[in-house]
Amino acid sequence: FGKGVYFADCSSKSANYCFANKQSSTGVLLLSEVSLGGAYERLAAEYEAAPACRKAGKQHTWGRGKAAPKEDEAVTLPGDPGLKVPLGPVVPTGVQGSSLLYNEFIVYDISQIKQRFVLQVKFHY
Template sequence: MFKKFQDVFQSIDNHKLLWHGSRLSNVIGILSKGLRVAPPEAPNNGYMFGKGIYFADSVSKSANYCWTTPQNPKGILILAEVALGTLYEAREAEDLTYTTLKITKGCDSTLGVGRMAAPEENYETMKDGVVVPIGEFVSSECNGSLLYNEFIVYREEQVKLRYLVSLNFLYDDEDVKVEET
């Protein structure tokens, strides 16, 4: 099983370090089984680009999915190495699967293009070749429905968990602030 995962992961290029936010209650399952694609029988609401594993190049976008409250301010974010391969750029909602994406578009993953993004010339590349999107976000050429980029893969084998970031969300009357723990 691990060899199959490794073979698929290494056979796909375009690796990026991306953020994934999830409820604290999901972390044990994620650490024991990895990030999973929702099963076919799960309701299909809330998946703008089909059932897949969603990532962002914006930490604040992913932090929204921690679903913290003033009473439960602890959040966990995951930085994962994602093997994106060839990206299909989508500007509006589309119900996609890996099979339809590969057959009809020749792509391995989806990029939901946001209206704000860090310029690619600011990206850093780690020694192992993984690209890290960094930099101040600026307006992009896209005027679609997403504010920030979303990256979606439809196979669990395209994801390698790299870092777990623990955060405390600090609530006051008006804003939420975040501190690393």
């Protein structure tokens, strides 16, 4: 999807980018609040998504995956009613024709990102 900042609604998607292994089993995940706005929706990776997204007047690219956390299991943080945190098991999305396993959200303007939590995680092999 080109140059941008990538986010996922499924922690296992992001965990793959920690590059942990048996010898180095600790990773770091950054949980961010992202103001997505309008979506430029794609069913496959598209290297030139950034200019196409801007041309379409959208604020982010949404790579629509075949699986995602159940929306009705998302939680809202106390004191922040507009902020939903995806939780729960990954289920099929019903999106037809996607070559992407999980959702990907790409923003091209860092002002859309608010870093919230840094998690140090231990992977078990």
